[in-house]
Amino acid sequence: MTFRRFLTRAAAAAAALCSVLAFAACGADRHAGVDGLRHVTFMLSWAPDTNHIGVYVARNKGYYRDAGLDVDIVAVAQSGAEQAVNNGVADFALSNLTNVGVYATKGAQLKQVMQVQQKTSAIWCALASNKAIERPRDFDGRTFATFGSSESDAVVRRMIETDGGKGDFDKVTVGTSTFATLASGRADFGGFYATWEGVQAKMNGPELRCFTEPDYGVPGNADSIGIITSDRLVDDDPELVRAFVQATQRGYRYAYEHGDEAASILVHDAPEANLDEAFVAESMRTIVDGQYWGDRKQIDDGDFVLGSIDYDGTQRYFDFLAESDAYADANGRVVHEAPRSHDLATDEFLAGGARTRHTTHSEIHTQ
Incomplete structure (x- = not known):
């Protein structure tokens, strides 16, 4: 989910x-x-x-x-x-x-x-084991696990650009779940919710490194x-x-x-x-x-x-x-x-x- x-x-x-x-x-x-x-x-x-x-x-x-x-x-x-x-x-x-x-x-x-x-509960995360991603600008040139909406593209691009990156990334369509897509190595980062998948990750793993939209230039709710x-x-x-x-x-x-x-x-x-x-x-x-x-x-x-x-x-x-x-x-x-x-x-x-x-x-x- x-x-x-x-x-x-x-x-x-x-x-x-x-x-x-x-x-x-x-x-x-x-x-x-x-x-x-x-x-x-x-x-x-x-x-x-x-x-x-x-x-x-x-x-x-x-x-x-x-x-x-x-x-x-x-x-x-x-x-x-x-x-x-x-x-x-x-x-x-x-x-x-x-x-x-x-x-x-x-x-x-x-x-x-x-x-x-x-308020926004969306979090944008990579596996904590992926040491190549320490902040949103590190999404540049990486692969985004996406459901295909232009909205998610706009959000990710704004976060990367606000953090000093170019906003260029590849995409792959999520299969069974974003967790599984990241674990398989098919993608480097994806979107979750702090109130659901974020809780799942804290309780059962895998450990994530996450960033929130309001901290990186995405306005409003x-x-x-x-x-x-x-x-x-x-x-x-x-x-x-x-x-x-x-x-x-x-x-x-x-x-x-x-x-x-x-x-x-x-x-x-x-x-x-x-x-x-x-x-x-x-x-x-x-x-x-x-x-x-x-x-x-x-x-x-x-x-x-x-x-x-x-x-x-x-x-x-x-x-x-x-x-x-x-x-x-x-x-x-x-x-x-x-x-x-x-x-x-x-x-x-x-x-x-x-x-x-x-x-x-x-x-x-x-x-």
Whole structure:
């Protein structure tokens, strides 16, 4: 499950927008009541992990039932969670605002309604045993294990150039995992997440040497992970959106405060993922200690609402991608105008009121 962010976004380039079959699903009444509850479908964005944990907690704790909802958590569709939501096959999904922007340039009508992750967790790493790579500029002339997205190319190039290199590297497509690709010698470096693969490496190896995007010139928030839905559902049934978002918000808040218990819930409620509870608990500790979902004190004091959209941080990242020619329309033509975060996201459905977050330059380099 290495570097799912770029795997998901690369899939966006190939996906067709709304097939005939999916279009038929768009018009179906998929929210008929069962036992007085409204049925809602939430789609995973990859295999269950701690990014999804608040949804599992909300279901386990009865928060969805309290909100009048019967939530079905389903595996990601082959075409991707974003495509499924755009077509009406799923009501909600885990994604991020960058993915929403990628799909919007191709004509999709998606909206992020809750942003869980408030800072970048991406790390760019080589095996610690590879003594030829001590810093990002050493990626020059090396081979990058990639899922093929232009976004990842832009990020790696900016990091190398910021560190004084040329930004030239070779690429190889990841096979079973980035770990395996590096271990095989087919590639020299690749992308991981500090809150998942980084934890795996610390607990079980292999030891990595890693670098973070904000420290090497990549602006804004690249990992704005949260909940998405369709513009259609926002317009047609805002109360359903509000009920789901606020129950989900409760789930993530509980997980942030009770990480070990939340880990146990995820492991037992997603048996198909075959997760190790000690590993999931350590992932949650990394998220909590790193305050990836927001400053705990500010949340407790009511100065920050968990789930708020980081409009400024995501827009800076969008602008960087547009400058790097990383956007393309449905016909493959490069799009130079960046998507607008305020058009693609809203935190109006959150409990506690929206708190617009303005990330400062100094904050970016201390995350």
